Amino acid sequence: MAILPIVKYPDKRLKTKSQKVWEFDENLHALLDDMYETMIATNGIGLAAIQVAKPICALIITLPREDGEQYEEDRLEIINPTLINATGASLYQEGCLSVPGFYEEIERFAEVSVAYQNRFGEEKVLKADGLLAIAIQHEMDHLNGVLFVDKLPLLRRKKFEKELKRIQKEQKSSQTN
Ligand code: Y12
Ligand code: CO
Numbered sequence: 001m002a003i004l005p006i007v008k009y010p011d012k013r014l015k016t017k018s019q020k021v022w023e024f025d026e027n028l029h030a031l032l033d034d035m036y037e038t039m040i041a042t043n044g045i046g047l048a049a050i051q052v053a054k055p056i057c058a059l060i061i062t063l064p065r066e067d068g069e070q071y072e073e074d075r076l077e078i079i080n081p082t083l084i085n086a087t088g089a090s091l092y093q094e095g096c097l098s099v100p101g102f103y104e105e106i107e108r109f110a111e112v113s114v115a116y117q118n119r120f121g122e123e124k125v126l127k128a129d130g131l132l133a134i135a136i137q138h139e140m141d142h143l144n145g146v147l148f149v150d151k152l153p154l155l156r157r158k159k160f161e162k163e164l165k166r167i168q169k170e171q172k173s174s175q176t177n
Contacts, residue, residue, distance in 0.1 A: 001034055001037045002034050002037065002038075003034075003037055003038050003041045003042075004034050004035070004038045004052040004053075005052070005053075006038065006042065006051055006052060006098060007050070007051055007052065007053050007098055008098050008099070008100070009096075009098050009099045009147060009149070009164070010164075011098075013050065013053060013055075014050060014051070014052055014098055014142070014145065014147060015145040016048050016055045016075075016136055017143075017144055018048070018049065018055045018056050018057045018058075018142075018143045018144075018145075019056055019057065019079055019143050020077050020080055021056050021057055021058060021059050021117070024079075024117070024119060024120055024121035024162070024164075027056070028079075028119060029119055030060070031049065031052075031054060031056075032058065032060060032077050032119055034052070035047050035049065035052060035058075035060050035149065036062070036075060037106075038052060039060060039062070039073060039097070040062070040070060042097055044097045045061060045062060045063055045064065045070070045135060046059065046060065046062075046135045046138060046139045047059065047060050047097060047139070048095075048139045048142030048143060049164075050142050050143070050149050051097060051098050051142060057079060057080045057143050058077070058078070058079050058175040059077075059078050059081070059139035059140070059142065059143065060075065060076060060078070060160050061075050061076045061078070061132065061135045061136065061139060062074050062075045062076065062086075062097075063131055063132060065087055071101075074142050077118060077119050078114065078116045078126070078136070078139070079116055079118065079119065079121075080117050081114045081115070081116040081136070081140055081143070082114065082115050082116070083112060083113075083114055083140065084114065084115050084125070085111045085112065085113040085114045086109035086111070086113075087109060087110065087111050088109060088110030088111055089107055089108070089109065089110055090107070090108060090109070090110040090133070090134065091105050091106070091107050092106060092108065092131070092134045093105050094106045094134070094138060094148045094149050096138070096148055096149075097149065098147065099147065099148070099149060100108065100118040100150070101167055102160060102163060102164070102167075103151055104148065104149065104156060104160065106138075106148050106152075108133070108134055108137045108138075109133065109137060110129060110133060111127070111128065111129040111133055112128055112129075112133045112136055112137060113125060113126070113127045113128075114126050114128070114136055125172075128157075
């Protein structure tokens with residue numbers, strides 16, 4: 001297993017529309033394992049393959065339990081997802097490993113049902129609400145080349161771009177000092 005580099009905003013690769021997965025082989029399994037290791041090592045709860053530069057329709061989610069810990073047995077692997085039902089609305093302060101240090105409130109469906117395949121290509125359906133529903137929608141957006149910041153209204157988007165410039169400037173000066 002390996003910790004992979006995460007593609008960060010504003011890298012254009014994050015705008016890629018990911019391709020459907022056809023082969024459920026050891027290469028896919030190795031990628032999913034590496035994605036899991038990468039997500040846990042970087043304190044993430046969700047990660048799409050494009051975030052580690054692999055433009056395929058695969059995402060993983062592991063929500064923390066009430067004790068704040070993430071357990072490997074809760075690891076969800078979702079391949080080729082399609083939204084089959086979505087209801088309600090909910091607001092949540094979202095973050096993304098590709099946009100570190102920036103959090104914004106985003107409106108999403110409150111409950112979703114998703115058809116997908118597991119790592120062996122078996123067809124599954126998952127009904128989710130709460131944080132899991134938010135995470136699924138956030139990660140499925142990545143498969144379409146959409147980031148949570150793309151969903152911000154103009155003024156908040158401008159605030160984000162300004163804040164990003166400040167963070168990048170800070171990082172540059174800490175590297176040279
Ligand atoms: C609700 C909202 C969004 C999601 C998508 C999954 N998002 C994450 O897993 C975000 C994790 C994250 C972790 C960070 O920490 C490090 O990079 C070490 C982070 O960076 C900072 O805070 C500096 C930003 C985001 C699921 C459910
Ligand atoms: Co993300």
